[in-house]
Amino acid sequence: MTNEITRRGMGALAMGTAALLAGKVAGPAAALAQGTKQLRIGLREDPDIMDPTLARSFVGRIVFCSLCDKLxxxxxxxxxxxxxxxxxxxxxxxxxxxxxxxxxxxxxxxxxxxxxxxxxxxxxxxxxxxxxxxxxxxxxxxxxxxxxxxxxxxxxxxxxxxxxxxxxxxxxxxxxAAEAAGKDFGAKPVGTGPFRFVERVAQDRIVVERFPDYWDKGRIFLDRITYQVIVDSTVRLANLRAGTLDLIENVSPTDVKDLKDDRRIKLEIGDGLGYNGITVNQNNGEQSKTPIGQDARVREAFDLAIDREALIQVVYEGMFTPATQAVAPASPYHDSSRKVVKRDVARAKALLAEAKVPTPYKVEIMVANSPEIRQSAEVIQSMVAEAGFDLQIKAVEFASGLQAAVRGEFQLYMSAWSGRPDPDGNTWAFMHSKGPQNDGRYNSPETDRILDAQREETDPEKRKELFRQLWAQALDKDHFRSYLWYLKNIVAHSPKLQGFRPMPDGMIRVQDLKVG
Missing domain, CATH: 3.90.76.10 (Dipeptide-binding Protein; Domain 1)
Structure with missing residues (x-):
């Protein structure tokens, strides 16, 4: 009964919020010239800095698709x-x-x-x-x-x-432009993409307009794109149904069944390249000086206390696949011989006792302040409590969480990585002692050796063997991180939007898009 009341309340809140957002989204559009072709995209988070050198968010990459072409x-x-x-x-x-x-x-x-x-x-x-x-x-x-x-x-x-x-x-x-702007380049980026930067309102929107001198202008049919930040998935969906958004880049799995029967919406589902996991702070500042940061047995105990399949069923309608490594099954470098970590509460308790950790052991996990991620953390909180962990949840705004992670202001950090076609893009930056996204400062000479060796190895079979060695060291021995599930790309858009191409990397290419 409580869940049903909550669901109804959220639905009413979503529609009310959608109405408010509709005015906010439609406001800038009303000032455009008649006949302007505008695309409105709903983002799950506010991107971090719009400087390709300094940026690290998935939703930022989506915006960059319109601003900055690549080699x-x-x-x-x-x-x-x-x-x-x-x-x-x-x-x-x-x-x-x-x-x-x-x-x-x-x-x-x-x-x-x-x-x-x-x-x-x-x-x-x-x-x-x-x-x-x-x-x-x-x-x-x-x-x-x-x-x-x-x-x-x-x-x-x-x-x-x-x-x-x-x-x-x-x-x-x-x-x-970069020399003139210096460290402020991200506030008004200048690239070669099909659209140029117009404005950004933090936590609200990013607006770009068609660049008339684009080298491939024959494939651009839009005049303006507004990237609207809407953290709540229910509200994003309500805006799409209300017609104030044309596309949402992330649909909650709990909404998929309903959307399949909705003729007003087109649903695109595909396997992604990324994963969601938990980073442990091992060497990054004062918050690393904890039992879980300093003892692999405690990290293994935490990992064993999580039932990945149950977590995915409860929060994501069973749509995701439990993760065993940083490389998704879509990659030829995925090691299919690795099995999902099975929950073993008895073994987890024994490891905590062996490590002489008094229970309940209090540890804090930082998560993005979105409904699905908070719910995932709450389910994990309940699971690990049975093994002796008192997991405290700290929900923060997404971009703020990224910055806090760099500074080492966390003990555990749940986050997702959208994945890259080459497995190096999922590993080196996060696992190497010199990796710029190694927020927990995991440091293993053997892991560094393997990561450096796979970069230089051009024989695919030998490279696969190096990745097998990597998982054996970093995961089975060091338990440096808990991989939870592999991501799917679930996009919904209006039938009026034509030319959309689902891509494994989850990016929204703006070439060939038309709004009918």
Whole structure:
């Protein structure tokens, strides 16, 4: 009865909030010229900084798809295809030659050339606070051969390097704008994408408008895109049904059954590349000096106390798959021989006793302040309590949580990673002692060795074996992290939206999109 009352109350709240948001979304649109073709996209979170060098959020990547083209992209089959580049070749295993597209302009009117590519790549590599350094740290220098050719010299052969250039590490920004703005570049980014930045209202919206000099303008049919931040999934869905949004990039699994029968909505579901998991603070400041941060037995006990399949059934209608590693089943590098960690409360209690940890042992987990994630944390809270953990939940705004994680202001941190086509993109930055997204400062010389070795190994079978060694060390021995479930891309949109292509990476490409 309580659940039903809550559901009805949430429904009424959602519709009321939708009505308020409708006015907020429609407000800017009302001022547009008659006939303006506008797309309104609902985001689950407010993106972090809109600077491709410093950014790390999934929803930020969605916005970047309209603002910043990359040297390369991936297609529906995760094959690498040229974008700002026209092609590449290796002159030797450590020397890469990339040719660039003619006629590309930045939003400030400057020409994109080899010098702009050199500037952008070196900025990604050397800028203080860069999250791209861990992705392209194997890069040594970038040389301008001529205005449309760059030569990249690597410190060693690198299997994933080109794949890294299909995302933020491959985004090229205007050197003139970046130098003028300095650390404030993210407040008004200038790239080469089909849309240019107009405004951002924190926790509310980001607005972009069509760039008339875009190099591939024949595939752009929209005049403006508004990315509307709506954290509550029920409210996002209510806005879509009310017609104040055209697309929502994340649908709650609990809504999928209902939506399948709704003719007003088109539903797109596909396997993703990412995962949700729990990072443990082991070496990042004062909050790492805890039993769970310092003792692998306590981390293993926590992991054993979680029933992943039950968690997924309760919160996500059984739609997700329990995770066994950082590489999703869609990847050829996924190790299918690994089994899901089975819940074993007795063993968890024994490990806590062996580690001489008094119970109930109080530990805090930081989570994003969204209904589904909070509910996931509450289910885990109940599960681990049976093993002797007193789990305290700290819900924070998403971008604030990312910043707090970097500063080490957490003991446990539940977060998701959207995944990358190459497994290096799911591992090195999070597991290597020098990884920029290794928020818990996990440090294992053996893990570092394996991660560095897989980057240089070009034989797929030998590389797979290195990843098997990685899981044995980092997960089975060190228990550095708990992987919980693999993500699915669940997108809903109006039937009036045409040209949408579901992609494994979950990004919303704006090319070919039309609003009927």
């Amino acid at each position: 390369f992209d991936v297609n529906e089959k995760l094959e690498i295809v040229p974008q700002l580049a026209t092609g590449y070749k290796y002159e030797d295993p450590k020397t890469l030659l990339i040719t660039l597209r003619e006629g590309v302009k930045f939003h400030d009117g400057e020409t994109m050339d080899a010098e702009a590519v050199r500037y952008s790549l070196m900025r990604h590599l050397t800028m203080s606070g860069s999250f791209r350094k861990g992705e392209i740290g194997i890069m040594d220098t970038v040389e301008v051969v001529d205005p449309k050719t760059v030569r990249i010299r690597l410190k060693a052969p690198s299997a994933p390097f080109i794949s890294q250039l299909t995302d933020r590490a491959g985004m090229i920004i205007s050197p003139k």
